Amino acid sequence: MLPSISEHLAQPEIDVATYVRRKRIALAHEISERTKVYLDTKYWVLLRNVRLGRSNCSDTKELLRVLETGVADGSLICPLNADIYLEVMKQDDEHTLMATARLIDDLSLRVCILPVMQRFEMEFFHFVESSLKSRDLVYKLHELVWTRAAYVLGFVTPDCNGVPDSVNMAMQKSFADYMWTLGLEDMLNVMGPSKAAAKKSSFEDISGDLNAGKFAHIDEHSSFKGVFLSEVQGILDVHKKTFCDLFQYIYTRDIGKKLTDEEQQDTSSGQMLANLIYNAFRLNKVTHQLPSLRIGAGLHAALRWDKNRKYKPNDLFDFRHAIAALPYCDRFFTEGSLHHLVQDGNLKFDEYFKCKTAHKPADALALLETDGK
Secondary structure, eight states: OOOOHHHHHTOTTSOHHHHHHHHHHHHHHHTTTSEEEEEOHHHHHHHHHHHTTOOOOHHHHHHHHHHHHHHHTTSEEOOBOHHHHHHHTTOOOHHHHHHHHHHHHHHHTTEEEOOHHHHHHHHHHHHHHHHHSOGGGSOOHHHHSEEEGGGTTOOOOOOOTTSOHHHHHHHHHHHHHHHTTOOHHHHHHHHOHHHHSOSSOSSOOOHHHHHHHHHHTTTSOSSHHHHHHHHHHHHHHHTHHHHHHHHHHHHHHHHOOOOOHHHHHOOHHHHHHHHHHHHHHHTTOOSSSSHHHHHHHHHHHHHHHOTTOOOOTTHHHHHHHHHHHHHHOSEEEOOHHHHHHHTOTTTOHHHHTTOEEESSHHHHHHHHHHHTO
């Protein structure tokens, strides 16, 4: 039974952010013993087609059976991710869309990984907090990365004007309780499949620009590490504003002093953290911290280092699947090209993150059957 608004009113000391974070940590512990199997969009489509009787592939049929059995007996889970959601929502046929949503709900148990930008911010924050506090006082990344399907695109909450703050906060926590129970099928039933479907991708195809940049600078670096560090620098440059906000938040929280307008305009802290992280990677001081940064930079570097390979329109979307899967899941079933890139000799991300990958249903099935022995 969900807590009532009156119960939330009795705990005004717990704000909404703290309340939802506690729910996410509890969810992480709830699924901690399950093997996390990340299915990219290709696999969700293959399995959905089996359910709908549109495919007779024996390997895929057996894979679906093994996954359904594992979810039912508590041994595995196939979490949702925003990038899966965005691709799935492109489907025009309502029957197919609803069938896909139902399959995702069944295998994910309505569990979702935080959106990519939120994961980056969380990992940067965790990196700084871990350097400031005892390891025992900081949650592990895998305890912080999980949420529910209704928050697949990020956390939102209604703000009720005209009511006391305590009532507003209680209503927001109660709303979060309700959202915690919803799956994709519920969301589509509320929104309507036709309105929920994303008719166009929200991501512009920039593969042409990336290829032009790659070949214009193809001889700029003499080592793979040089290419990798240039990608690290590029990602850090994008997040400098995040770094500034992070330091300002920590300063205000720990010192208890409000920043002056001049201090708020100072961006030096953002550059300082960017430099610190860059040099930590340069000196090989980063181990399993900042996994999203490592994977994003590594995949781009591996593709740039291969002089015979060009960026394809869907590469960036595929990379986001890898960024979600490799550090937080145990198995990653994906496209053939991404599978091979993850195993690139300069990366070996499947070994580094201990996340076994496969692109053929038969191989995916073999990995799961090995797990069960």
